[in-house]
Amino acid sequence: MKRIVELIINGEPRDMTVDSCRSLLDALRDDVGLTGTKKGCDVGDCGACTVIVDGEPVNACLMLAVEAEGRTVETIEGLQPGVDVLHPLQDAFMRYGASQCGFCTPGILMMAKKLLDDNPRPTDEDIRFGLSGNICRCTGYTKIFDAIKAAAIEMEAARS
Amino acid sequence: MRRFEYHRADTLEQASRLLTDLGDDTFLFNGGTDLLVEIRERLRRVRHVVDIKQIPGLSDITYDETRGLTFGALVTVGRLENLALVRQRYPNLRAAFASLGSIQVRNRATVVGNVCRASPSADTIPPLIADGAFIHIYSRTNMRVVPLAEFFTGPGKTVLAKGEIVTGITVPPAGDNAGKAYLKHGRRKAMELSTVGVAVSLTMEDGLCNDIRIALGAVGATVLRAPEAEAMLRGTALDAVTVKNAADKAMEECTPISNVRASADYRRDMVGVLTGRAIKQALEAFA
Ligand SMILES: Cc1cc2nc3c(=O)[nH]c(=O)nc-3n(C[C@@H](O)[C@@H](O)[C@H](O)COP(=O)(O)OP(=O)(O)OC[C@H]3O[C@@H](n4cnc5c(N)ncnc54)[C@H](O)[C@@H]3O)c2cc1C
Ligand code: FES
Numbered sequence: 001m002k003r004i005v006e007l008i009i010n011g012e013p014r015d016m017t018v019d020s021c022r023s024l025l026d027a028l029r030d031d032v033g034l035t036g037t038k039k040g041c042d043v044g045d046c047g048a049c050t051v052i053v054d055g056e057p058v059n060a061c062l063m064l065a066v067e068a069e070g071r072t073v074e075t076i077e078g079l080q081p082g083v084d085v086l087h088p089l090q091d092a093f094m095r096y097g098a099s100q101c102g103f104c105t106p107g108i109l110m111m112a113k114k115l116l117d118d119n120p121r122p123t124d125e126d127i128r129f130g131l132s133g134n135i136c137r138c139t140g141y142t143k144i145f146d147a148i149k150a151a152a153i154e155m156e157a158a159r160s
Numbered sequence: 161m162r163r164f165e166y167h168r169a170d171t172l173e174q175a176s177r178l179l180t181d182l183g184d185d186t187f188l189f190n191g192g193t194d195l196l197v198e199i200r201e202r203l204r205r206v207r208h209v210v211d212i213k214q215i216p217g218l219s220d221i222t223y224d225e226t227r228g229l230t231f232g233a234l235v236t237v238g239r240l241e242n243l244a245l246v247r248q249r250y251p252n253l254r255a256a257f258a259s260l261g262s263i264q265v266r267n268r269a270t271v272v273g274n275v276c277r278a279s280p281s282a283d284t285i286p287p288l289i290a291d292g293a294f295i296h297i298y299s300r301t302n303m304r305v306v307p308l309a310e311f312f313t314g315p316g317k318t319v320l321a322k323g324e325i326v327t328g329i330t331v332p333p334a335g336d337n338a339g340k341a342y343l344k345h346g347r348r349k350a351m352e353l354s355t356v357g358v359a360v361s362l363t364m365e366d367g368l369c370n371d372i373r374i375a376l377g378a379v380g381a382t383v384l385r386a387p388e389a390e391a392m393l394r395g396t397a398l399d400a401v402t403v404k405n406a407a408d409k410a411m412e413e414c415t416p417i418s419n420v421r422a423s424a425d426y427r428r429d430m431v432g433v434l435t436g437r438a439i440k441q442a443l444e445a446f447a
């Protein structure tokens with residue numbers, strides 16, 4: 001059965017017409033056309049599909065689109081504060097080479113954003129714990145950690 | 161993904177009726193972290209899911225000194241994990257919650273769903289059993305409260321009859337004389353199911369062990385108690401020799417199988433090691 005789901009995606013009210021067994025991930029990618037969010041495993045293991053729903057990061061592959069009714073969804077497409085302006089995390093990821101094939105990057109950026117929003121000065125252990133649901137097969141994580149730490153410092157400086 | 165119909169229940173009674181009326185391949189849909197994976201990997205045949213997340217009154221968390229900690233069926237692992245009360249009073253539960261999947265998974269997965277899936281390796285079950293938790297069951301005819309230790313009848317199987325719904329779990333209060341631990345053993349630290357999980361909850365009085373419960377995960381068809389090992393420990397000072405003998409007994413009491421994660425022999429050995437370690441860790445509360 002098809003259902004109409006009204007929700008807010010990256011600050012904009014939207015509606016999507018979806019099959020009730022469709023995942024939020026498939027709906028975002030194929031129905032709404034927001035293909036920044038990636039599908040790595042489709043079973044919750046890799047974190048590539050991480051989006052933020054009502055302020056909490058979740059795996060979009062493990063949520064039904066119909067469950068997003070009335071909710072606020074943030075995806076990688078909404079991370080940029082403006083046209084041609086990158087989020088400090090995106091900027092740091094580019095400078096540090098924290099993205100290689102890039103498949104894990106949208107999920108990691110969303111997770112890192114949530115981490116820094118809650119905890120502006122994370123320790124290495126905090127970052128490790130925060131990203132334990134995001135798998136990267138390319139970078140070995142070191143550059144990702146470096147980029148997140150650099151972005152944290154820049155964001156802190158920008159606030160003060 | 162295999163096709164299924166989605167239903168949203170507004171009350172327990174409606175959810176219960178849908179479960180009985182829609183036929184055998186109908187399942188309650190809570191956080192969906194087990195159900196959606198099982199549907200996608202074709203491990204479970206599902207025609208209908210009944211979402212219970214709109215039902216009022218199932219999201220509360222309460223604590224009082226006589227009844228203890230009660231949480232509703234919709235309470236996520238992540239919410240409980242981050243509660244100061246859980247960190248302070250139930251370090252065993254906190255350890256189990258923080259080790260389950262990832263932050264993303266824990267934001268969706270419920271503790272009640274973890275319990276109802278009835279996997280022998282489910283991380284929340286051993287510490288809940290060691291703590292003597294009770295499970296609240298809604299039924300249209302026969303509401304009941306069951307000790308969690310009596311809830312499981314086999315892997316994936318529980319005492320729930322068709323149309324019954326778990327509404328919440330109560331964990332008895334944690335006294336000042338209580339020590340608790342849960343140790344999860346896997347091949348890696350994060351995003352890993354338990355190879356073996358050992359929970360110990362004990363109380364001490366005048367330097368002697370008043371009571372102790374040991375619950376063993378992933379080494380039997382359900383999470384197991386180790387009653388003989390427990391009996392060897394009660395009334396003792398939990399000295400190293402007694403603990404070692406009891407840990408050896410726990411190895412005899414478990415019934416592990418070999419699978420992709422580990423051999424039966426390895427699991428049995430780890431029960432011995434982890435039981436000793438968990439008792440030691442539980443005793444750190446008194447140090
Ligand atoms: C990537 C990943 C990693 C994971 N890692 C771990 C781990 O390390 N340790 C671990 O223990 N688990 C792990 N899990 C499984 C864990 O997420 C689930 O067991 C979860 O806790 C189930 O809760 P849920 O709310 O998502 O349940 P659902 O998937 O909605 O339901 C699970 C089952 O319980 C039934 N059910 C749900 N609510 C009720 C109710 N109120 N009354 C009666 N029956 C009910 C459902 O019908 C279904 O059969 C992992 C899962 C994923 C996807
Ligand atoms: S695609 Fe969702 S976790 Fe891998």
Ligand code: FES
Pocket residue numbers: 098099100101102103104105135136137138139
């Ligand atoms: S950059 Fe390729 S998976 Fe992370």
